[in-house]
Amino acid sequence: MIKGIIFDLGSTLIEFKGNWADVVRKGAEDTAEWFFKQRHVKVDQTALVEAILDERRAALEQAAETLQEARMAEVLCRALQRAEVSQRAEAMIELALRQFFAPEEAAHDPFPDAVDTLKTLRAQGFKVGILSNAPDDALIQRMVNLFGLRPWASPVFSSAGVGWRKPSPQPFALIAKRWNLPPEQIAVVGDSLPADILGAKNAAMHSILAEMVTNPANEQHPHIRPERRITTLAQVPLIIREF
Numbered sequence: 276m277i278k279g280i281i282f283d284l285g286s287t288l289i290e291f292k293g294n295w296a297d298v299v300r301k302g303a304e305d306t307a308e309w310f311f312k313q314r315h316v317k318v319d320q321t322a323l324v325e326a327i328l329d330e331r332r333a334a335l336e337q338a339a340e341t342l343q344e345a346r347m348a349e350v351l352c353r354a355l356q357r358a359e360v361s362q363r364a365e366a367m368i369e370l371a372l373r374q375f376f377a378p379e380e381a382a383h384d385p386f387p388d389a390v391d392t393l394k395t396l397r398a399q400g401f402k403v404g405i406l407s408n409a410p411d412d413a414l415i416q417r418m419v420n421l422f423g424l425r426p427w428a429s430p431v432f433s434s435a436g437v438g439w440r441k442p443s444p445q446p447f448a449l450i451a452k453r454w455n456l457p458p459e460q461i462a463v464v465g466d467s468l469p470a471d472i473l474g475a476k477n478a479a480m481h482s483i484l485a486e487m488v489t490n491p492a493n494e495q496h497p498h499i500r501p502e503r504r505i506t507t508l509a510q511v512p513l514i515i516r517e518f
Contacts, residue, residue: 277481277518279454280396280511281447282428283465284407284415287485288389288508289422293382302375303327306351309374310364318360326354327375334410342443344434347372347410376414385422386487392508393427399512402454405431406446406463408470412436441467442474451478462515466490468499481518483511 282288306327307320330353334345348368355364364371396403405428409415415433419425430453434440437449451458462481465471467490475482476499484501485508503514 277401277460277462277515279402279404279450279456279461280515281404281406281450281461281463281475281480282393283441283463283467283471283485284405284409284418285383286466286488286490287464287471288393288405288424289383289385289418290488291383298378298382299331300324300328301378303331305377306371306375309371310355310360310367313364313367316361316364316367318364319358323354323358323360326358327351330354330357331410338410338434338440342440344408344438344440345410346435347375347414350410351375372411372413376411380414380418380421383418383422385424386508388507388509390423390427392511393424395512396515397427401515402456403428404450404454406441406450407433408440409433410435441465441470442477444474444478447474447478447480451480462518464505464511466493468493468496468501472501473499483514 285291303324307323310316310318311320330350334350338345351368351371352365393403407415412433412435419431430450432446437446439445451461458479462483463471463475464483464485466485469492472482472484482501483503483505486504486506505511505514
């Protein structure tokens with residue numbers, strides 16, 4: 276019997292609307308402009324934008340290979356050094372990250388049935404948590420608050436917060452330990468075959484593939500098979516009884 280459910284965040288509980296490359300570039304441009312406006316900080320905006328994008332791209336590739344998260348604070352610090360921005364800027368990393376992620380936050384909305392689904396599951400006695408691959412823990416915590424998910428999910432973990440990226444089993448095991456549940460009593464709901472579904476299998480948990488949006492990465496992993504599939508979150512309280 277399932278007693279706990281771990282949800283992915285992006286493309287599972289919340290939906291991205293926009294062009295990803297454009298949103299990331301806008302974040303880099305806004306960050307460079309923000310630094311340019313700070314007193315006592317010398318910056319070549321164009322050079323900084325390209326350094327942010329290049330360092331972020333390299334960090335994502337490394338994180339995907341090692342399953343150790345590349346935190347955006349470290350990425351931005353390297354970009355500042357590469358673009359030869361004055362050292363005063365490094366003390367402003369936390370504020371600068373808010374500028375970088377603002378376009379990404381604005382490009383997301385919760386799925387219409389997200390809050391109601393989590394509320395229903397909690398009312399039925401299930402433990403509910405969120406685990407997201409992301410380079411910044413504060414970003415995930417802000418979005419969970421922004422979209423009204425916080426009252427219904429605990430814990431809320433990110434790969435930046437715990438260090439490991441899905442499909443590593445370690446972050447799933449942390450939640451199981453927090454809940455004091457064996458893995459066979461936990462189901463994972465997510466949109467990614469190579470991250471969420473494989474991660475569930477690696478952690479010996481059950482798996483449900485969320486297909487509200489198309490995930491291009493799934494096409495490269497047809498051998499990874501979820502136990503169940505859903506096309507709306509409202510199906511979860513019903514389908515979870517099938518395990």
